Amino acid sequence: MCELPAAWRRLGGEGTGVGTVIAERDGFRLEAAEAAAGERPYGGRLTVRTDLAWAVLRARVETVTDQGMRALDLRRDGALWSVDGTRRPDLDGCVDVCAPCTPLTVTLPVRRLGLRRGEARDVAMAWVEVPGLTVRKVLRRCTRLEPSGGRECYEISDEALGTVTVTVDREGVPVDIEGLYARAA
Template identity: 30%
Template sequence: MLADLPSMAAWRFVAAVDGFEVVYPSPRRIRGHTSAVEDGRAYAVDYEIDLDDAWRTREVRVRNDTLDGPRSTVLTSDGAGSWTVDGVAAPHLDGLVDVDLEASACTNTFPVHRLDLPVGEVVAAPAAYVQALDLSVRRLEQTYRRRDARTFDYTSEGGAFRAVLTYDASGLVVDYPGIAVRFA
């Protein structure tokens, strides 16, 4: 059983992205903000993610600001795998129940809360992936394998990306090697 989420958490991005993320979790909602520079391009992203009681994503509101100006997008899900993006059906996302924001280390908590993973078992947890700079949305294939109570092997892009994620007692990422480290 996971502990209650803290009232706030923060991460520093490492390696390819320089910046930080701050989130304010509450029951059934995660509200967060990210500011970063990646490949010489600055962006700011703020988001609100509504979840149901089973930690399935129901609505995502994402806004960014870049040199090109502000943008926003809204994703909605019925919780059973049907999605819309800005009110338009998104069949390329059929079957997904999670969202993963490129600008967020926090969104890797959703599968950990939603899935009851025995040690050693690999579980597919594909997600609707929202890019930080242009807010485009695509399907992201990813897997989680529990190593122990707080450590998971994570893969995405068909195994092209691999990391060992460490979580705290509440199921929030503490260390995402090459991506982010929690500092609060």
């Protein structure tokens, strides 16, 4: 997987992040963190554990703001979800987790779906608002586009993010997310 962490800078705002994907015996672990400046500065950290098919099993999102540190734990058991140990039927059916404190979560559907060029699929995900840590179910459409500049491209569309083009490296880790993030040199 990612031999070195990838680093991104936020576009249209001040912030930088870093993340990596770690292969484990029974699945994968995504580790990412971001510091965002601006009107409401915050720090965000995300850990996601998946099975070998890249389906999320659990995630932890932490934030640090002027209000202190907060954390949120999500767990998936089959199609059933819980947040901080409380059953959340409104999230049932989600397979992915997305937190806008890192672009790394785009890797999840890219790796799991294995889309062919021109193919599209809808994916339900648990969207964690950062830094507030509220969670809701969002339907995301992933479409694999023609490669550009030697990189694979996807169109990602959902109500939380809008529609953006994403380029990924050979491991499925985002290089650029149109208007939001660019890989730092």
